Ligand SMILES: *[C@@H]1O[C@H](CO)[C@@H](O)[C@H](O)[C@H]1NC(C)=O
Ligand SMILES: *[C@@H]1O[C@H](CO)[C@@H](O)[C@H](O)[C@H]1NC(C)=O
């Protein structure tokens with residue numbers, strides 16, 4: 001009986017070793033096309049009035065300006081588009097597979113049913129819940145996206161006012177404590193001096209809100225295949241150059 005047990009143990013050990021060898025081999029095989037770069041979701045938005053004129057072809061409904069994709073990719077991360085007009089379970093699922101979200105700038109209205117703002121509120125609430133449970137999940141809002149963050153944070157109250165700051169160069173007025181903020185804590189004093197003393201920021205705003213890092217979670221797609229199916233590479237980009245601004249590219253979506 002003892003001998004039998006030992007034999008079984010040896011057989012088990014051999015099986016375990018073979019399994020280890022197979023999994024190491026398969027990890028090595030996949031190494032060439034798998035990496036640990038974070039994946040960032042970018043929220044799509046309805047085509048702007050302007051883009052609708054440039055692309056009168058009605059099958060396009062939403063877009064991401066490719067500059068957002070480029071700067072995420074320039075920083076070494078990858079991008080998946082996040083659709084508007086879906087239910088909370090879609091946003092929940094996608095946020096649990098990615099490492100952060102960007103709300104891009106643009107000109108979408110917040111009052112469109114199932115539009116940019118409704119999607120933003122779902123994402124904001126889910127991210128807030130994740131952070132509350134110590135699961136670090138960042139959202140970055142730029143321009144309209146930053147307005148969307150303030151809109152979501154205030155419980156869907158639009159507290160923006162109309163303002164006109166079009167093609168305007170301005171310096172920054174720093175608030176007390178800015179040097180402890182995430183954005184400026186590592187900025188050198190000469191950069192701060194330039195931002196404070198020189199008109200180096202470009203502004204294009206129709207609305208204003210007046211005065212009143214590294215990867216920190218381990219979310220991932222369950223498989224490289226699932227990841228590949230979601231990545232932005234599945235969609236072609238179009239240069240807007242021939243009909244409009246040069247340099248800029250757009251992803252145009254039929255959904
Ligand atoms: C959310 O939408 C998906 C399809 O996009 C559907 O399968 C699912 O049942 C919906 N969930 C809820 C809670 O409505
Ligand atoms: C949404 O807001 C815009 C700008 O304030 C307005 O022009 C438009 O009529 C509104 N649309 C709806 C459906 O309320």
Ligand SMILES: *[C@@H]1O[C@H](CO)[C@@H](O)[C@H](O)[C@H]1NC(C)=O
Nearest residue numbers: 134135136215216217218219
């Ligand atoms: C992510 O995974 C790495 C390696 O498994 C681990 O060291 C790290 O603590 C994890 N981070 C979080 C936030 O869970």
Ligand SMILES: *[C@@H]1O[C@H](CO)[C@@H](O)[C@H](O)[C@H]1NC(C)=O
Nearest residue numbers: 050053054055242243244245
């Ligand atoms: C291109 O965009 C500018 C504004 O940026 C606009 O004035 C112009 O009419 C556009 N051209 C076309 C062909 O849509």
